[in-house]
Amino acid sequence: MKYLTIDPTKAQHPTRDHTAQLPTSLPAEAKTLHHPTKPGSENASLYFVGTATTILYLKSHQHLKVLLIEHREWEGIRIMTDPVTGTRVTNPAFDLHELPRIDLVLLSHYHADHFDQEVEASLRRDLPIISTPHAKAHLATKPDGEAFTAVYDIGFFEEMFVDVKSAGETGGRKPGIKVIGMPGKHVPSGGFLGTANDIIKAVRILIYISGDTLLCPELQEIADRYSHLGIDLLLLHLGGTTVPSPSLPLLMITMDAKQGVELIRLVKPDVAIPIHYDDYDVFLSPLSDFEKAVKEAELEKKVVILDRKDKGSREINDRVPINCNVGITIHLRFKQALITILEY
Template sequence: MLILEIGEMMNRRKFLGLSGTTALVSAVGLPVLAHAKAQSKASDETEVVLQIQWLGGATMLISFDGVTFLTDPAFGVGEQAIVMPNPNEMFDLAKGPNLKPQPRFGVLPAFDLGTVTATLISHSHPDHFDAAAEAQIASDMPMIATNRDKQELASKGFSNISVLPWGEQMVFPTKSGQITITAVEAKHSENPEILKVLGPGNGYFMEFEAGDYRKTLYWTGDTFPVNDVMASVQAFGEIDVLIPHAGGVGSTGALGKISMDAEDVVKMVDRLKPKSILPIHHSTFGLFLEPIWKLVQAMDGHASDLDLIAEGSHILYK
């Protein structure tokens, strides 16, 4: 274990509070993404290595060989960091939940938005794309999302959104190699009726290649380790880094659990057998119910490394 300091019941738009064939989609075919150059501000180090900085919640910077991806940006701070429907309370499913401010318990770590090549969106619920991020991110920032979330983001004024359906790929050239991203279905609930309300989401399987270096990463998005999702991920082969969304959101509410808890993450680990696990989507906001120590306890004795990093810290996968 490595520990580093450093007939829908309601309308989805109302609930969110918002006004397979496999194909290779090269970045060459994407007008703006095609010209998303490897960042000149990248490290001067000659060693090519995958680096991840966790910024809290589901927000990360994933950097490799001059390309940086921002994930699910939530930048709000303070007691009212995110104002969103509260999934952790009981409510009338026909009417929907009440809006409730969700606090961020710490500060938003410092980072340079100017180094970001593109933003990956698992889904656009307010804790995954909040009002602060909406205000700070340029409207022409390249983004990758589901078709449904493209419509939500376009309504907010974002103009450079590429849809990546489940099973399809996109390739980003790097300084000396490439990053291949494949969209994977993310099931936000194990209850089919609740899943209709919450809408579709993406997970992403990523391959980082440059010279002799190769790493694979599976970022789950808000999903559960259900058979069809796990089977599609297993088809990719060995996983070096698993990044699961934890937190046990919704376990006290009318929707039921809508993000994994420790038991679910362990089921996923047992099925996928990744080399390393980097849990995110925990601890940052009041929204998250299950403390991360429960996952530490549940992973005791497992062969996979559990990498716990503080918000703002970086981890390298060599």
């Protein structure tokens, strides 16, 4: 197993070209939702920024804090997935430089619609990133001082333990999360691309981020390994991405509505949230297709739609208003504490 330490008590800008003071929180969301069957007493939240970009906030668990780590201060951690802020059909809910402290980036794969040039140029070089070997090969070897210095790669079913450092740390039991590389196929069999996706695991808390994959036989092993433990949250990358374009759909390279429903049936999550479906012009399968398929499969109680029909506007650097996604936060309640107590 690989190891990484993050320090949420150290407030740093996630970007290196910031000009303003570090925000203490995310920009205000336009809408707040709750767990579809277990509202109240939430211990986590997911802020949907757009495409596959989300910010997962895992709160500390006060009961465990008192009993097991009472000498430690740990309010929670922020994990950002697949950061993209560049201009597209519909733009992100806020600008990259409006981000507060980010403790860890999970990058499903190194493609421009998941980690664009603007993000790559702006992010702080020592910001911890967990991704694929392909992503590390590109990010960690850039010349002229541009290399990212804290990129960690994991392969299929390879594990990385992330220790969460806290103020007043004196040793003993420590909170943390585990990230596990998941298999997937970005193109049908015989293609040349692949991706490792992510599960965040903490004390039987399982969050499966599908990444850009098609429904393929390799995903059965995910169900075999983890479904009996209970997957709490599934973030589904949908859209039925086609190449070269929806008007000439020669090849589909991400799940469409039908495959998304089948993955829900396969891994049986407590809650599934679709993302990655409308911000670019390469998507053939709209959100409405998935909503219809979910209803036909009678899975409405398992799925939360972060509907962004209401569009907002924001100003970019040259102060020109552009259409953008409305930030939406869903508050979640997981079965147990969102920290793993280990002794080592």
